[in-house]
Amino acid sequence: MPGFMTPDQIADRTARALGAAVAAGRDLGIEVDGATVLHDMFSVVVHLAPSPVVARVPVVLPPNTDPDRQAAQQQAELDVVDRLARKGAPVIPPSPLVPRKPVRRDGFSMTFWQFVEQDAEAEPDHVRNAGLVADLHAAMRDDPGELPFLSAAEPDFVTEGLAALESRPDLIEPADLGRAQREWETLEPFVRSREKFEGAFPAVGLQPIHGDAPAVNVVATRDGLLHSDFELVTFGPVEWDLAFLGPEGEAAYNAAARRLGIRELDEHTLHFVNAVGMCRTVAALALAPQLPVLVEAMKSSIERWRATPFAGDLDG
Structure with a gap:
């Protein structure tokens, strides 16, 4: 098992996740001029400002993570939360500005949510x-x-x-x-x-x-x-x-x-x-x-x- 990541390595991982979220958002037609990291733990959560869109980018994963299984779980999340939102349940819904599906970019698989x-x-x-x-x-x-x-x-x-x-x-x-x-x-x-x-x-x-x-x-x-x-x-x-x-x-x-x-x-x-x-x-x-x-x-x-x-x- 490898040694601990250094603060510099973690900062680099965050920067790469931020960059991937911005690039993916722009590819989807989202205006992004001032992206901000809202949270950084197991996932890097990015507000793609000024658009009302948040990208959640998982970055701490088991070494043998299966990309297809990860994408399937992310799709299940998007679909369940979308149905809850349509029923009026108090949830943060998927962003209506992009297709409701996970996006893979630069080695990261991410989902997009409405900014609140x-x-x-x-x-x-x-x-x-x-x-x-x-x-x-x-x-x-x-x-x-x-x-x-x-x-x-x-x-x-x-x-x-x-x-x-x-x-x-x-x-x-x-x-x-x-x-x-x-x-x-x-x-x-x-x-x-x-x-x-x-x-x-x-x-x-x-x-x-x-x-x-x-x-x-x-x-x-x-x-x-x-x-x-x-x-x-x-x-x-x-x-x-x-x-x-x-x-x-x-x-x-x-x-x-x-x-x-x-x-x-x-x-x-x-x-x-x-x-x-x-x-x-x-x-x-x-x-x-x-x-x-x-x-x-x-x-x-x-x-x-x-x-x-x-x-x-x-x-x-």
Whole structure:
């Protein structure tokens, strides 16, 4: 596994992503005179000013990312969010100024979204947002699109990431890695097989879900709160979207679910998704050479995980 990218290398990657977004936007007929980077983490998010268009350019990816699979997932995101927007759901929609499809340019695959003015004074409120997730699930439950089962768990990435970490004791202690690998061995079959999952959780219905911490990915705008970043949209249990939010977030979701007349959260399924999420969190350390801040960012989660019981056998 390579060493950590330097600040200069990361700045160069950001500049290349920015340049690719500008070039792709201009090829699509968008006026771009003052592009601005709005966010730079796993993706470089670029406002193609003065046009009301934002390009999202993923830059931190597993080494063996399949371009066709990436494009298919991006297309699913665009299609699902477009349908939600047409139903009046509070989402940031795809840009109407360009074709609704991912664009590949200079080695990057990107999508284009409508620019919204954010409320810079708004404070994040993940508990409140957890209640909004119930409304989002209600809007998504009848979406007609075909989505793969629990693809948001990224099982190939978890398996490969944990294996890659075997040679990186500088990123994770061997005892922690060993536990994650044993837990993943128990959990993986239920992630990869809808039939096996439904056998273990027979009372839990499945539906289209956001896939990537929707309570965190709520954008406060001058016109209200909007859901964003459906990059991992998938088909699965609603509990997946509430992983790691804790009792307050779960209670807020359940209160909203009762109001809407939809299913409340299942404790057994929450245990499962939290355990899978931790395996995925540990595996994400394999991306730290591309994004060094992950080492510090994951530290508190791993410390809390050490104090939790081992994820036992879920079969039956």
